[in-house]
Amino acid sequence: MWAFEPDVLAAAIPAIYGLEPVGVVGWTVHIAHGVALGIVFGFLVTRQPILGIVKTTVETDVLSRTGVMSRVVAAGFVFGLAIWAILPLIVLPVWIEALGAQAAEDFPGAAVESLLGHVLFGIVLGLVFAATIDLGDRPARSPFEE
Incomplete structure (x- = not known):
């Protein structure tokens, strides 16, 4: 954002909170947003419904060749798109x-x-999360199996 829209970062982001565009206020607010959203991602991807899907053994050729780490990065991509x-x-x-x-x-x-x-934020978030958090190497049962 700093490279493409510095005016939005410097002036508009502080304005939505009623703050003056002084110094690094916009940058600080935007970083705080990123931290909060990173925590939300970490919370969501470690809950059993989503973690179960990420770790599920699938029978599709393409998906069966992907590991848990790749799926967490893909979840980060989807999270960034949703944001x-x-x-x-x-x-x-x-x-x-x-x-x-x-x-x-x-x-x-x-x-x-x-x-x-x-x-890009979502992909980097997924990469960092997949590289630093132990998600276990055992696949979960499919949520559709009984």
Whole structure:
């Protein structure tokens, strides 16, 4: 975001919280968002329904060749895509509308840079999580098996 939309980072992000765009306020707020979303990802991917799916032995040729780590990275990709679809595209416009028209001018719409940034965030998050957390090497039973 710093490389593609520095004005959004410097001015618009602090504005949605009613803060002045001083120094690294926007950067700090955006990093705090990333930390909170990383915690949410870690919480979700370690819950049994999702972890069970990630660790399930599958009978599809392509998926059977992927390991748990690859699936966690894929889950990160999906998480990044979901963040982009939910937060900037749905929640943010409603929040900006509540703040007034002046704040709305600072935010781009469904920008490709935003999509790429959120997907990259999810992939890196999945990579870091898969590399640092012990998810066990034993596959889980399929959630559809009894």
